[in-house]
Amino acid sequence: MKLRSLFAASTAVGGAWLWLMASPAFAQDNRPATGDAAGAVAAEADPSDNGGLGEIVVTAQRRSENLQRAAIAITAVPAEALVRLGVSDTNQITRVAPALQVSTLAGTSTQLYLRGVGNFTTNSLSDAAVSVNLDGVAIARSSAIQGFFYDLERIEVLKGPQGTLYGRNATGGAVNIITAKPVFGETSGYVNAEYGNFDAKKLTAALNIGVDERSAIRVSGYFSNHDGYYSDGTSDDRTRAGRIQFASQLTDTFKLTLGADVAHVGGRGAGATVNGLDRDKRIGLADAPAQAIFGSSFSFLAGNFLHPLPNDAYSDNTYFGFYAQADINTPIGTLTILPAYRRADIDTLGYGGGFAFLEGLKADQTTIEARLASDGDAPLSYIVGLYYLGEHAVERANFNQQYFAAYGLFDSNTDSYAGFGRLTYKVTDSFRLTGGLRYTIDDKRALIDSYNPIVVCPAVFAGGNCIGNTPALPVQSLVPSSLILPNGDPIPVLPWGTAGAIIQDSRPVLTPSKKFKKLTYRVGVEYDLGPQSLLYASYETGFKSGGFFSSIDNPVYQPETINAITLGSKNRFLNNRLQVNIEGFWWNYKNQQVSHFRLNSQGGTEFVTENVGKSRIRGFEVEVRGRLGGGTTVSGTVQYLDAKYRNFTYANPSNLGPPVTGCAFAPNGDGSQFIVNCSGRRAINAPELSLTGGIEQIFDLGDSSRIVINLDGRYQSKIFTGFEQLPQQSQKGYFMADAQVSLELRNPGITISGFVNNLTDRNVVSFSTPHPRASQLVVESLRPPRTYGVRVGYKF
Numbered sequence: 001m002k003l004r005s006l007f008a009a010s011t012a013v014g015g016a017w018l019w020l021m022a023s024p025a026f027a028q029d030n031r032p033a034t035g036d037a038a039g040a041v042a043a044e045a046d047p048s049d050n051g052g053l054g055e056i057v058v059t060a061q062r063r064s065e066n067l068q069r070a071a072i073a074i075t076a077v078p079a080e081a082l083v084r085l086g087v088s089d090t091n092q093i094t095r096v097a098p099a100l101q102v103s104t105l106a107g108t109s110t111q112l113y114l115r116g117v118g119n120f121t122t123n124s125l126s127d128a129a130v131s132v133n134l135d136g137v138a139i140a141r142s143s144a145i146q147g148f149f150y151d152l153e154r155i156e157v158l159k160g161p162q163g164t165l166y167g168r169n170a171t172g173g174a175v176n177i178i179t180a181k182p183v184f185g186e187t188s189g190y191v192n193a194e195y196g197n198f199d200a201k202k203l204t205a206a207l208n209i210g211v212d213e214r215s216a217i218r219v220s221g222y223f224s225n226h227d228g229y230y231s232d233g234t235s236d237d238r239t240r241a242g243r244i245q246f247a248s249q250l251t252d253t254f255k256l257t258l259g260a261d262v263a264h265v266g267g268r269g270a271g272a273t274v275n276g277l278d279r280d281k282r283i284g285l286a287d288a289p290a291q292a293i294f295g296s297s298f299s300f301l302a303g304n305f306l307h308p309l310p311n312d313a314y315s316d317n318t319y320f321g322f323y324a325q326a327d328i329n330t331p332i333g334t335l336t337i338l339p340a341y342r343r344a345d346i347d348t349l350g351y352g353g354g355f356a357f358l359e360g361l362k363a364d365q366t367t368i369e370a371r372l373a374s375d376g377d378a379p380l381s382y383i384v385g386l387y388y389l390g391e392h393a394v395e396r397a398n399f400n401q402q403y404f405a406a407y408g409l410f411d412s413n414t415d416s417y418a419g420f421g422r423l424t425y426k427v428t429d430s431f432r433l434t435g436g437l438r439y440t441i442d443d444k445r446a447l448i449d450s451y452n453p454i455v456v457c458p459a460v461f462a463g464g465n466c467i468g469n470t471p472a473l474p475v476q477s478l479v480p481s482s483l484i485l486p487n488g489d490p491i492p493v494l495p496w497g498t499a500g501a502i503i504q505d506s507r508p509v510l511t512p513s514k515k516f517k518k519l520t521y522r523v524g525v526e527y528d529l530g531p532q533s534l535l536y537a538s539y540e541t542g543f544k545s546g547g548f549f550s551s552i553d554n555p556v557y558q559p560e561t562i563n564a565i566t567l568g569s570k571n572r573f574l575n576n577r578l579q580v581n582i583e584g585f586w587w588n589y590k591n592q593q594v595s596h597f598r599l600n601s602q603g604g605t606e607f608v609t610e611n612v613g614k615s616r617i618r619g620f621e622v623e624v625r626g627r628l629g630g631g632t633t634v635s636g637t638v639q640y641l642d643a644k645y646r647n648f649t650y651a652n653p654s655n656l657g658p659p660v661t662g663c664a665f666a667p668n669g670d671g672s673q674f675i676v677n678c679s680g681r682r683a684i685n686a687p688e689l690s691l692t693g694g695i696e697q698i699f700d701l702g703d704s705s706r707i708v709i710n711l712d713g714r715y716q717s718k719i720f721t722g723f724e725q726l727p728q729q730s731q732k733g734y735f736m737a738d739a740q741v742s743l744e745l746r747n748p749g750i751t752i753s754g755f756v757n758n759l760t761d762r763n764v765v766s767f768s769t770p771h772p773r774a775s776q777l778v779v780e781s782l783r784p785p786r787t788y789g790v791r792v793g794y795k796f
């Protein structure tokens with residue numbers, strides 16, 4: 001009977017896997033972290049037996065250790081919670097980590113802000129400030145962090161700069177995504193199927209095959225379809241993904257893990273609406289009510305109203321990667337060697353900013369990390385390592401704003417080298433000192449070729465207009481050769497007496513190159529107040545290198561740095577039934593890089609990255625979990641965040657009128673520029689108060705069956721969702737709730753669940769921006785509406 005069940009289950013998983021791959025759209029033990037230990041998460045004790053809280057093992061410090069013994073600010077979420085809360089892509093991590101704000105706007109642009117530290121990145125020349133790592137491999141492009149949120153072991157969110165162990169592009173923190181790993185000597189798996197509103201269909205399947213007691217293979221797949229959340233069909237999902245991993249303990253001292261994954265993300269892509277429309281109706285930009293607002297929005301330079309947007313958005317993106325991890329036990333520690341390759345092939349057309357964004361990106365990255373970690377038993381333990389990242393990205397992009405278009409070719413190369421080390425010394429059995437260093441060299445080179453035609457109406461400068469006479473520039477191919485004269489010469493400017501003119505500002509062909517070098521460090525102390533109480537403090541620095549952007553003005557920006565003080569305590573009380581963790585933090589953020597659209601000195605729109613000043617970020621976070629008995633578990637977090645720009649100024653040319661901003665501004669001495677001053681204002685995407693709460697109730701039905709009820713809620717205070725900090729970009733405080741009821745039949749391994757996410761159907765803005773050619777029009781992106789459905793799982 002057991003063999004028959006196993007055969008049936010294996011057939012189901014295998015069939016699901018083949019179906020996924022055939023789809024037409026699929027073009028504190030303190031040990032060193034190894035392939036096996038990195039995926040180890042201890043099972044939670046069953047609340048119905050009145051046991052204590054379970055343990056989670058994390059590898060955020062490159063060692064396997066109990067979450068409660070890790071002297072860092074970290075949130076770890078196990079796989080079961082990720083499934084329950086519907087976390088199936090990067091944007092939804094906010095559900096489980098209140099310190100993190102994630103949103104997507106145009107194309108594949110994903111923004112990550114952690115406690116106000118982040119960046120609005122939309123092209124291959126700008127880097128994110130929060131590092132995303134898949135099984136220890138850093139993902140260089142924020143547009144490439146899609147398609148792998150399935151069959152996970154856990155997600156770790158590290159808060160604050162990770163200057164020694166993670167290095168570049170982790171000034172705000174890091175998000176570690178850890179997949180489920182092969183298990184030796186075991187044949188097991190599961191199939192989860194889901195159906196919900198918006199015709200949502202989701203299937204996740206995994207099969208672990210223990211080849212023998214020293215080798216195993218794990219195969220997993222993911223399929224997700226749902227209709228668009230907006231009325232024009234955008235913000236839908238068409239994702240197909242698969243992963244295969246092999247692990248073998250080749251000798252007693254040598255373990256090898258191999259893995260490969262591929263994903264295709266299609267559909268219409270991210271959508272948006274217009275500020276001022278009824279958010280309950282989620283009216284897309286291509287639908288009539290939004291088009292009416294576009295048609296009544298006047299573009300000053302063109303002397304005409306905006307034209308309607310076509311409903312032809314699409315995404316056709318493929319992601320691929322593979323890695324090999326060798327763990328070798330030596331007399332002086334475990335040597336881990338981790339080479340990896342990843343590729344992103346992106347083809348997308350979106351209108352999330354209120355204008356066409358046509359993007360073609362091919363990004364290849366190669367990384368290798370080698371580190372030696374002692375076993376941690378001696379008074380002095382260490383981790384030392386070397387790291388290399390090489391990335392080549394070629395992007396052809398068209399930002400078409402109807403009366404201005406930026407056609408760009410960005411060919412960038414990055415070689416990043418680092419050496420790092422961290423020491424921990426046990427002064428006594430309960431008192432430890434830590435120190436770490438990392439030296440980073442980022443060598444960046446780029447070819448930037450951009451062409452920027454502008455439609456201008458001379459009559460507007462005399463109070464007239466060009467209504468009916470100024471055409472909108474077409475959304476053309478990624479290389480608009482029909483509009484470019486030989487040798488990049490500008491198109492001649494038509495006489496100023498004509499109704500409309502197409503001109504071209506200078507076409508910069510730039511070949512910048514620069515090396516950025518930085519030493520970052522960490523010092524810390526740890527003290528065990530008791531067997532289950534830890535007190536820790538640290539001072540850590542972080543660094544993100546500078547870079548380039550396309551501009552006829554200064555095209556270079558400098559590195560940003562952050563210095564962070566953390567004081568925390570992690571505790572278990574009442575015979576392991578109550579957990580109370582407290583963290584206080586104070587960050588000084590200097591030479592802050594901010595990416596945004598601006599007008600250049602000739603009237604063209606540029607997407608620039610600037611160093612605008614510094615911020616002070618301080619606050620505290622309290623996390624509580626408790627087992628109350630009778631099958632009841634409660635949890636909650638409180639984060640207070642005081643994130644202010646202490647010095648935040650930038651310049652806009654004055655020849656085209658006042659800047660679009662909610663901050664104070666004034667002309668400079670000669671009147672050629674407006675100086676915008678946002679100093680003293682709250683940082684964007686930085687809520688003052690964030691609360692989460694949850695309760696789980698288990699009713700034991702006997703016969704190995706039970707009912708599990710989960711209620712989860714979160715509150716977030718007011719934030720500004722856009723760089724300009726206009727009144728229309730303010731998202732007021734809100735509360736969201738999720739609920740799930742599950743029937744678990746343990747003997748056959750079947751679980752049937754009903755769920756509702758965003759129970760009260762709150763419409764929450766995640767990002768907003770004014771239209772660059774008609775600033776009175778503000779476009780905004782909304783988080784998902786209420787979703788509900790049924791989930792059936794079979795585990796064996």
